[in-house]
Amino acid sequence: xxxxxxxxxxxxQAVIDGDSHASAQVTSDAVTDGVDPLIILNDGLxxxxxxxxxxxxAGEYFLPELMLAGRALKAAMxxxxxxxxxxYSSGExxxxxxxxxxxxTVQTDIHDIGKNIVASMLTATGFEVTDLGVDxxxxxxITKAQExxxxxxxxxxxxxxxxxxxxxxxxxxxxxxxxxxxKVMVGGASVTPEFAEKIGADGTAPNAVDxxxxxxRLIRQQREAKGVS
Amino acid sequence: xxxxYQEIMDRANRGPYITEEDWDLEKVAxxxxxxxxxxxxxxxxxxxxxDDPALVDAVFEAGLELxxxxxxxxxxxxxxxxxxxxxxxxxxxxxxxTLVMGEGKDARTLYARRIMDERLPLVWxxxxxxxxxxxxxxxxxxxxxxxxxxxxxxCGTLTHVDGREVRTxxxxxxxxxxxxxxxxxxxxxxxxxxxxxxxxxxxSVSELGDLAVAHPDYLRPxxxxxxxxxxxxxxxxxxxxxxxNSLEYGMRNASLPCVIVGGLGGDAPGSAVVxxxxxxxxxxxxxxxxxxxxxxxxxxxxxxxRSVMWVEAVVQMAFExxxxxxxxxxxxxxSGALTRELLYETAANxxxxxxxxxxxxxxxxxxxxxxxxxxxEARFMGEVGHAVARQGMTIKEANTLILKLLEKYExxxxxxxxxxxxxxxxxxxxATLRPVPEWQAMYDEVKADVRExxxxxxx
Numbered sequence: 075x076x077x078x079x080x081x082x083x084x085x086x087q088a089v090i091d092g093d094s095h096a097s098a099q100v101t102s103d104a105v106t107d108g109v110d111p112l113i114i115l116n117d118g119l120x121x122x123x124x125x126x127x128x129x130x131x132a133g134e135y136f137l138p139e140l141m142l143a144g145r146a147l148k149a150a151m152x153x154x155x156x157x158x159x160x161x162y163s164s165g166e167x168x169x170x171x172x173x174x175x176x177x178x179t180v181q182t183d184i185h186d187i188g189k190n191i192v193a194s195m196l197t198a199t200g201f202e203v204t205d206l207g208v209d210x211x212x213x214x215x216i217t218k219a220q221e222x223x224x225x226x227x228x229x230x231x232x233x234x235x236x237x238x239x240x241x242x243x244x245x246x247x248x249x250x251x252x253x254x255x256x257k258v259m260v261g262g263a264s265v266t267p268e269f270a271e272k273i274g275a276d277g278t279a280p281n282a283v284d285x286x287x288x289x290x291r292l293i294r295q296q297r298e299a300k301g302v303s
Numbered sequence: 304x305x306x307x308y309q310e311i312m313d314r315a316n317r318g319p320y321i322t323e324e325d326w327d328l329e330k331v332a333x334x335x336x337x338x339x340x341x342x343x344x345x346x347x348x349x350x351x352x353x354d355d356p357a358l359v360d361a362v363f364e365a366g367l368e369l370x371x372x373x374x375x376x377x378x379x380x381x382x383x384x385x386x387x388x389x390x391x392x393x394x395x396x397x398x399x400x401t402l403v404m405g406e407g408k409d410a411r412t413l414y415a416r417r418i419m420d421e422r423l424p425l426v427w428x429x430x431x432x433x434x435x436x437x438x439x440x441x442x443x444x445x446x447x448x449x450x451x452x453x454x455x456x457x458c459g460t461l462t463h464v465d466g467r468e469v470r471t472x473x474x475x476x477x478x479x480x481x482x483x484x485x486x487x488x489x490x491x492x493x494x495x496x497x498x499x500x501x502x503x504x505x506x507s508v509s510e511l512g513d514l515a516v517a518h519p520d521y522l523r524p525x526x527x528x529x530x531x532x533x534x535x536x537x538x539x540x541x542x543x544x545x546x547x548n549s550l551e552y553g554m555r556n557a558s559l560p561c562v563i564v565g566g567l568g569g570d571a572p573g574s575a576v577v578x579x580x581x582x583x584x585x586x587x588x589x590x591x592x593x594x595x596x597x598x599x600x601x602x603x604x605x606x607x608x609r610s611v612m613w614v615e616a617v618v619q620m621a622f623e624x625x626x627x628x629x630x631x632x633x634x635x636x637x638s639g640a641l642t643r644e645l646l647y648e649t650a651a652n653x654x655x656x657x658x659x660x661x662x663x664x665x666x667x668x669x670x671x672x673x674x675x676x677x678x679x680e681a682r683f684m685g686e687v688g689h690a691v692a693r694q695g696m697t698i699k700e701a702n703t704l705i706l707k708l709l710e711k712y713e714x715x716x717x718x719x720x721x722x723x724x725x726x727x728x729x730x731x732x733x734a735t736l737r738p739v740p741e742w743q744a745m746y747d748e749v750k751a752d753v754r755e756x757x758x759x760x761x762x
Contacts, residue, residue, distance in 0.1 A: 136569040137601070138332035145328075182471035182509060184378070184541070187534045187563050190327075191601070207323070208378075233508045234434040234462055235471040235479075263604065264434060264672055280719070281602060 089122025092142025173225035185232035344572035363621035366579025394586035398628035404500030426685035429457030430676035446678030480512025484521035527555035558585035565601030593629035634665030639675030639724025
């Protein structure tokens with residue numbers, strides 16, 4: 075039987091390598107050998123994701139590596155998630171500062187590379203991301219967020235002439251009485267912190283690495299507001 | 304015989320189904336990675352214009368193989384548009400070698416340039432897509448229309464008309480695109496160059512505006528418009544509509560695949576391979592008459608980074624050596640008006656493009672993300688390009704000079720707040736349409752410096 079340290083190192087490396095098959099296998103091996111799933115999550119999968127994020131930030135990794143790491147993480151999560159859920163329900167663990175995110179490029183805009191990078195980074199750092207794609211009607215974004223009980227709605231627009239639809243999304247949430255339920259992150263090449271504030275969003279970030287930091291901060295705020303530690 | 308557009312649409316409707324995520328990762332990213340490895344493609348950040356014909360040819364071969372293997376993806380139907388052997392080659396053969404843009408005394412002939420060509424590059428001035436408020440639109444486009452060195456013009460995107468916010472796909476998009484063209488035609492009349500060729504309908508962010516201006520009062524058949532490809536190697540029916548709209552009208556189509564350097568193609572070599580493949584495929588999917596080369600840096604956006612300049616240069620050279628066609632390369636500096644860095648970035652980018660066989664378009668100053676562009680940097684772009692050609696600059700000389708210029712501006716990529724400079728009305732006197740004294744002084748100073756650095760022919 076391999077040591078816990080060795081298991082965690084293999085899991086971490088599988089995520090760094092973006093190897094879905096290996097990540098599922100070594101995670102499964104670790105579970106079989108009795109490694110705590112929360113330790114697998116934090117010290118194996120998340121530790122690997124951190125390295126991927128750092129390499130991306132340093133310009134050593136590019137979008138494919140990010141996407142592959144996201145897939146490797148998903149494959150491993152399929153193994154540990156049921157075990158973690160059992161722990162959540164028994165109150166043994168918390169989800170840390172990750173959560174559920176719905177992402178979309180808003181209606182009329184078809185640009186998605188920035189959104190995809192952020193989605194990949196969020197997935198690679200442990201968020202559960204539902205990406206609705208591009209040119210998504212506002213109501214569809216909200217409906218999906220309600221359906222999966224999302225923490226965050228992340229919407230994006232590259233075109234300056236599509237940016238007003240992000241304000242409309244927030245106005246629609248207000249009108250539906252749902253604004254307090256979701257944190258809203260906005261993004262896009264022309265989106266500034268001033269624009270985000272002006273339309274009543276909860277924040278924006280200049281790049282994918284900062285978007286993850288923002289998402290984690292918003293999750294913490296949401297949990298604090300709900301009185302969840 | 305070249306494929307009819309109906310045939311391409313049929314293939315988009317009946318090609319193999321694949322999810323977009325699998326197209327991105329399994330097809331584009333993985334195949335590109337394999338091509339980079341197979342052809343042993345590497346780049347040297349100290350050699351911005353590759354001085355290695357074998358490398359240039361390998362990039363072309365890898366791009367052609369990628370295009371043959373993948374084809375294109377229809378995002379609308381989620382199917383692959385496949386091509387038969389020989390069809391892509393036929394598309395390359397039919398690409399025009401000359402193209403008259405504009406009309407009358409203002410007409411210019413675009414041509415397929417050569418590497419280290421001593422013929423002057425054409426100067427296509429403007430900041431395509433830069434969000435521009437209505438009150439600044441006419442004076443800003445006139446600031447570059449009036450420059451004698453400018454051959455053709457383009458423009459930003461109107462953000463408001465009559466005080467109303469422009470929204471994509473909204474009826475107001477029709478009004479804004481027509482308003483843009485009215486200002487463009489008016490501006491050309493006022494500077495006495497009514498026949499100058501345009502690349503316009505930049506306010507047409509969906510297909511609506513494009514369709515609304517295909518009329519001789521707005522965009523003439525002697526003008527051109529953009530037919531974008533989506534990242535990477537993708538089309539959708541909305542963008543196809545733009546190309547189809549030109550079929551009977553006879554307007555020129557410019558393909559625009561904005562390959563993300565650091566995106567699905569990975570680092571610079573893979574991105575260059577994707578760019579080559581995109582041009583080859585766009586000959587058929589965008590019905591291209593010429594290509595706009597506009598790779599985008601994943602993090603910095605700007606075209607003046609080392610990797611993006613390398614991609615622009617190697618892609619131009621790859622086609623010049625293997626499938627000559629007209630390529631106009633964009634200059635989108637990080638910096639904006641009233642900054643010295645804008646001029647140094649413009650110079651470096653213009654040198655790389657000109658020596659590698661491209662024509663010049665720009666400047667999309669401040670990443671084309673603000674109305675912070677002026678006619679002065681467009682003039683400088685043209686002056687530098689002309690000087691490179693007149694001087695008969697070699698690739699080796701160009702690289703030496705570009706490395707010196709990089710020292711003058713590369714710090715802007717580490718500035719979290721960027722280096723956007725100021726809006727047009729703070730850099731130009733709106734009454735006289737002349738640069739404010741500080742902006743003129745910066746231009747004079749940087750120009751003298753660039754001449755001193757080795758561009759002796761800079762007049």
